[in-house]
Amino acid sequence: MVKNIDISLYLVTDSSLVPKGKTLAQVVEEAIEGGVTFVQLREKECDTREFIQKAIEIKKICKEHNVPFVINDRIDVALAVDADGVHLGQQDMTIEMAKSILGPNKIIGITAETNEQAIAAAKAGADYIGSLAIYPTSTKPRGEDFTGLGKEGLVSLLDSISEYDMKVVAIGGLNSSNLDDVVQYCNKNITKGKNLDGVAVVSAIIAAPDAKKASAELASIIAKIEKVNTKTLNAATPDYEIVKKVGEALYRIKANSPLIHTLTNFVVMNDTANATIEIGGSPCMAHALGEVEEFATIAGCVVINIGSLSAEWNDSFYLAGRAAEKAGTPVVFDPVAAGATHYRLKTCKSLLQSFKVTVLKGNAGEISAIAGFGGAASKGVDSTGTVDKPFELVSKLAQQLNTCVCMTGATDYISDGKKSISLHNGHEMLGNITGSGCTVGNLVGKFYYYYYNYYYYYNDDDDFIIYVYI
Numbered sequence: 001m002v003k004n005i006d007i008s009l010y011l012v013t014d015s016s017l018v019p020k021g022k023t024l025a026q027v028v029e030e031a032i033e034g035g036v037t038f039v040q041l042r043e044k045e046c047d048t049r050e051f052i053q054k055a056i057e058i059k060k061i062c063k064e065h066n067v068p069f070v071i072n073d074r075i076d077v078a079l080a081v082d083a084d085g086v087h088l089g090q091q092d093m094t095i096e097m098a099k100s101i102l103g104p105n106k107i108i109g110i111t112a113e114t115n116e117q118a119i120a121a122a123k124a125g126a127d128y129i130g131s132l133a134i135y136p137t138s139t140k141p142r143g144e145d146f147t148g149l150g151k152e153g154l155v156s157l158l159d160s161i162s163e164y165d166m167k168v169v170a171i172g173g174l175n176s177s178n179l180d181d182v183v184q185y186c187n188k189n190i191t192k193g194k195n196l197d198g199v200a201v202v203s204a205i206i207a208a209p210d211a212k213k214a215s216a217e218l219a220s221i222i223a224k225i226e227k228v229n230t231k232t233l234n235a236a237t238p239d240y241e242i243v244k245k246v247g248e249a250l251y252r253i254k255a256n257s258p259l260i261h262t263l264t265n266f267v268v269m270n271d272t273a274n275a276t277i278e279i280g281g282s283p284c285m286a287h288a289l290g291e292v293e294e295f296a297t298i299a300g301c302v303v304i305n306i307g308s309l310s311a312e313w314n315d316s317f318y319l320a321g322r323a324a325e326k327a328g329t330p331v332v333f334d335p336v337a338a339g340a341t342h343y344r345l346k347t348c349k350s351l352l353q354s355f356k357v358t359v360l361k362g363n364a365g366e367i368s369a370i371a372g373f374g375g376a377a378s379k380g381v382d383s384t385g386t387v388d389k390p391f392e393l394v395s396k397l398a399q400q401l402n403t404c405v406c407m408t409g410a411t412d413y414i415s416d417g418k419k420s421i422s423l424h425n426g427h428e429m430l431g432n433i434t435g436s437g438c439t440v441g442n443l444v445g446k447f448y449y450y451y452y453n454y455y456y457y458y459n460d461d462d463d464f465i466i467y468v469y470i
């Protein structure tokens with residue numbers, strides 16, 4: 001798991017830029033007092049012994065202020081002074097080797113000059129990446145033709161690694177005159193919920209006449225980085241806390257075998273019932289007008305899937321939904337093909353207003369249709385087109401409907417309006433199996449049942465989104 005480090009104002013040193021009359025140690029201390037949260041010792045001109053001496057001195061200051069301290073390029077120096085980690089370049093030792101030498105507890109950062117390098121770093125388990133220089137800078141000259149990554153390139157970098165749990169700092173030519181523009185640009189243009197974790201500077205702090213003041217000014221701009229409250233989960237970098245919760249939830253579901261009252265379409269009834277049994281639930285596929293209220297009242301969860309819509313089914317949905325709300329039974333609502341016909345969309349909107357829906361689960365076309373924006377469309381029961389800003393779509397709709405929205409696809413996006421999660425364990429080929437999405441509705445229902453009856457009860461924690469996710 002990625003380490004919980006604060007790299008929001010990341011100072012990279014360069015002794016050659018320290019103003020006359022001051023020492024590097026003094027500048028680093030002033031900078032920390034002004035708001036620097038992370039320090040990298042990057043000294044290109046000194047020999048090994050001098051480097052180690054500087055490292056010991058700067059480490060002491062960082063330790064006093066509880067600020068992490070890493071060494072640029074040199075694993076031997078990091079080991080010699082027991083630094084908190086290293087920052088590697090693409091020509092340096094690989095992340096895997098550095099990890100095997102330094103052990104699992106040291107911070108490993110690496111420069112990613114391309115999106116591909118960034119993805120490779122995430123897969124190798126880097127804690128953070130530093131970008132290619134955003135703007136040309138005399139601190140690290142790269143020739144006249146070098147124009148820098150720019151803010152557009154930075155946004156593309158952030159979007160490219162949105163599915164990984166790895167931090168990102170922008171570096172290169174950044175100062176108090178241009179930083180606000182970069183921050184605002186990222187806030188406005190990131191599309192996949194992953195924003196900057198921080199900004200790294202050399203000259204804007206080290207060469208400043210007052211490092212404390214310069215750091216405070218930069219910190220106040222960095223505070224404007226919009227924290228997108230999202231979490232990205234995938235199999236490559238599992239979050240073991242969540243894996244543990246899945247096990248606990250499955251155990252409880254199997255032990256209690258909750259009744260899942262499922263009003264679903266004719267196509268998927270059999271598969272959905274079997275999937276429900278497989279993970280320990282007890283399915284009941286009743287939709288007759290005369291009995292849905294009773295079932296909804298005694299069920300652990302009600303799943304309403306409008307796939308086989310007709311006037312009579314609509315009445316059953318309405319009665320089951322109202323009865324569930326009255327009994328406090330959670331409801332999962334699947335607006336199948338909501339965007340395909342006016343009749344379906346009108347029905348969905350009316351049902352959503354008629355009773356409390358706990359989880360709204362649909363594909364991109366269905367969720368876009370209900371939200372009235374998003375970009376995907378429905379072709380029959382399938383979704384076509386892509387959603388440009390999936391996090392924005394699910395979180396706005398969740399706020400608007402006061403529910404949890406779960407948008408399924410190769411990547412699932414889930415939001416309760418406060419927190420959002422993207423889940424990267426799916427596959428687009430699942431769309432080729434009829435009813436795979438509908439079955440998810442029942443699985444969500446069971447885990448929600450668990451959350452509602454056990455987790456929330458014992459933990460008094462409103463983090464139920466995690467149970468929709470699992």
Ligand SMILES: Cc1ncc(COP(=O)(O)OP(=O)(O)O)c(N)n1
Pocket residue numbers: 010012040042072073087088089090110111129130131140169171200
């Ligand atoms: C935070 C951060 N990002 C990028 C760099 C550049 O590292 P690298 O590409 O290894 O170049 P040198 O620093 O070795 O010149 C960095 N040091 N820190």
Ligand SMILES: Cc1ncsc1CCOP(=O)(O)O
Pocket residue numbers: 012131132133134137138139140171172173174200201202203204
């Ligand atoms: C080390 C490094 N890597 C990319 S740009 C850079 C130097 C950034 O220095 P400055 O903040 O003075 O532009």
